[in-house]
Amino acid sequence: MRTYSCAFALLLGAVAPSHQTNPSWYDQGLLGAYPSREYHSFHLPSPRLHVLEASDHCDQSYVFIEPRGNSVSDPGPMILEANGDLIYMEAKFGEAMDFRPQVYKGETYLTFWSGTDDGTHGHGSYYMLDSSYEVKYIINPANGLEGDLHEFTITADGTALMTIYEITPANLSTVGGPPEGWIHDSIFQEMDIETGELIFEWRASQYYRVDESFDRPNGKGKSQDHAWDFFHINSIDKDADGNYYISSRYMHTVTCLSPEGKILWKLGGQHSDFTDLSDGAASNFSWQHHVRWHENNTLTIFDNGAYSKYERTADYSRGLHVQLDLDHMTTTLLVAYVNPMHILSGSQGSVQFLDNGNVFVGWGYNAAYTEFSRDGKVLCDIHFGASAYFNTGYIKSYRAFRGHWVGTPNTKPDIARRDDGVYVSWNGATEVDAWKLQSAGHADAQDGDFSDVEIIKKNGFETKFLPEDIVGNFLRVVALGSNGEALGLSKVLDRGAGRIVEGIFEPIQDRDFVALQLLLGLLVFASFGFVVCARTTREPAVQLPDASQAI
The missing domain is CATH 2.120.10.80 (Kelch-type beta propeller)
Structure with missing residues (x-):
C-alpha cells in the first residue's frame, strides 16, 4: 500500500x-x-x-x-x-x-x-x-x-x-x-x-x-x-x-x-x-x-x-x-x-x-x-x-x-531532450523573455549553419518545445530579452543521442575504437574464465586407486 x-x-x-x-x-x-x-x-x-x-x-x-x-x-x-x-x-x-x-x-x-x-x-x-x-x-x-x-x-x-x-x-x-x-x-x-x-x-x-x-x-x-x-x-x-x-x-x-x-x-x-x-x-x-x-x-x-x-x-x-x-x-x-x-x-x-x-x-x-x-x-x-x-x-x-534582483549568470542556458519534447532553462537568469530554438544538420555546425525553428515565450523556470515543432538532429536555444536581443546561447544538443555535443563531434566508433576493442576483449576473456570455473566446479573429482591395494 x-x-x-x-x-x-x-x-x-x-x-x-x-x-x-x-x-x-x-x-x-x-x-x-x-x-x-x-x-x-x-x-x-x-x-x-x-x-x-x-x-x-x-x-x-x-x-x-x-x-x-x-x-x-x-x-x-x-x-x-x-x-x-x-x-x-x-x-x-x-x-x-x-x-x-x-x-x-x-x-x-x-x-x-x-x-x-x-x-x-x-x-x-x-x-x-x-x-x-x-x-x-x-x-x-x-x-x-x-x-x-x-x-x-x-x-x-x-x-x-x-x-x-x-x-x-x-x-x-x-x-x-x-x-x-x-x-x-x-x-x-x-x-x-x-x-x-x-x-x-x-x-x-x-x-x-x-x-x-x-x-x-x-x-x-x-x-x-x-x-x-x-x-x-x-x-x-x-x-x-x-x-x-x-x-x-x-x-x-x-x-x-x-x-x-x-x-x-x-x-x-x-x-x-x-x-x-x-x-x-x-x-x-x-x-x-x-x-x-x-x-x-x-x-x-x-x-x-x-x-x-x-x-x-x-x-x-x-x-x-x-x-x-x-x-x-x-x-x-x-x-x-x-x-x-x-x-x-x-x-x-x-x-x-x-x-x-x-x-x-x-x-x-x-x-x-x-x-x-x-x-x-x-x-x-x-x-x-x-x-x-x-x-x-x-x-x-x-x-x-x-x-528586487537582476541575475545575469555567466553560465550557458541548459537544454535537454525527452520523448515529449525539448526542455530549456537557465538557472538564475531574470531577464529572459523568450526562447529561440535553432537546428542544424551536423554537430560541428557554425553559427551560419543554424536555422531558426521557433520562438516561444518563456513559461516559468523551464520551457518546453513540442515534438512537432522540432526539426533537425542538432539543436540549440538562444535566450532572448524583452527587446529580442540575444542574452545567452546553449550548447548543442544531439537530438538523436539525447546528449550534449562537447567540443568537436567525433563518431564514437572512431574516437574510442581501441578502448572499445580492449573492453570487449576483457569481457570475452572474463566470460570464458567464468564458464571454465563453473564446469570445473560441477564435474566430479577423479577417484584414485588405493595405494595398498596396488601392492
Whole structure:
C-alpha cells in the first residue's frame, strides 16, 4: 500500500503546477513533507507552494528563502518568483542563512552565511555574490573568530555587522553552575568590507549578568565542550545616528547601544526601561528574533513566544510593530501581525517592511511566509512545506525576504531532450523573455549553419518545445530579452543521442575504437574464465586407486 501511495504522490508532483490549491492534499502531507517540482534540464528540485491567500495588492518582487531540514535533500539559497516559479537555487554552498539582496557601493549583491550549523550557532563565513552569481567577497570576523549564522547586515556606510560566538570562562554560581564555568559569549563586530578593518566590537558578558537570562544551564557550562549560551544574540541593526540595536533571544530583550557601546536603554526582559501603554503587548515578547529599527523610533520584532513547541510563553508567534517614546520612556504596540493558522515558531523568523507599504513575515522554523497590509490584514499566505509537519524541523527557512534582483549568470542556458519534447532553462537568469530554438544538420555546425525553428515565450523556470515543432538532429536555444536581443546561447544538443555535443563531434566508433576493442576483449576473456570455473566446479573429482591395494 505504501508503494502505491508513494507512486501517487510522485505522479501528482509531476503534473502539478508551481503552486497547490488543494489543502487536503498539500497541508495534510499527502504529497510529502516538502512537495517539490523536478525539471528535465536542471538537476535540483524546487518547492511547490501552497497558496492559501492571494491578493493583487501583494508585492510582486522575488522571494528569498534558504530551505533546509530533514526533508530537504539539497539545502541552499533560493529565489522564487511571486507565483512560486523558481528563479535560482544553488546547492554547492550547503546550508545558507540570512539570504537576501543587499546594496554595497551602489551595487546589489546576494548575501548569506554558509558553514557548519550545530543547531544553535554557526561556524562559517559570509558570502557576497555579484549579478553573475560569482563570489565577489568572502568575509570573516576579525581576530580569528568564526562567523555566526544569525546576522550579516551591510550598513549605509558600507560596513558589515555580524554576529559571533566565542567560548569564554565565566562564573556560573549564581545560576547553579560552577564558579569556573564556560559560556558561549555573544559578540558582534562591525567591519570594513573592503579592507577587513575592525571598526567596533561588543561582548554581552561585559554588560549582562548570567542570572538575567531566561534560559538555565541545565548541566551545561561545566566544560569548554559543553558551554552554556546565556544571551544568544540573533540580530543587529544600526540607525542613522550610529546607535546599535541588539536582540537577545535568551534575555527577551532589545538593547540599544550608543556608538561607543554604552547601553542607552533596554526594552523587554527582566529590567525593561519602558512603561508599556499596551498592557504589556509591546514589551512582553519572548525568545524573539530579527529586530529592526525604523524611522520615528519604531521597531519591528519577530516575537517567537516559544523556545520550542514544548516550552512556550504565548499561544502563537507574532510580528510586532512597536512605537517608542524616548522622551517619556513609554512603548506602544502599533500592530501585531498574526498568521491565520496561529503558527507558533519555536525559533527563527523575520519581519520586513516592503517598498509598497506592506509587511512580509517569514515564520522561520515553519515553512511559511505571509504578506500583510501595514494595518495587519492578511493579503497573501504561502506554505512551502506541509503544515502537518510544522514544528518538526523537516522544512524551515531561517528568514524570508522579498526584494528586487537582476541575475545575469555567466553560465550557458541548459537544454535537454525527452520523448515529449525539448526542455530549456537557465538557472538564475531574470531577464529572459523568450526562447529561440535553432537546428542544424551536423554537430560541428557554425553559427551560419543554424536555422531558426521557433520562438516561444518563456513559461516559468523551464520551457518546453513540442515534438512537432522540432526539426533537425542538432539543436540549440538562444535566450532572448524583452527587446529580442540575444542574452545567452546553449550548447548543442544531439537530438538523436539525447546528449550534449562537447567540443568537436567525433563518431564514437572512431574516437574510442581501441578502448572499445580492449573492453570487449576483457569481457570475452572474463566470460570464458567464468564458464571454465563453473564446469570445473560441477564435474566430479577423479577417484584414485588405493595405494595398498596396488601392492
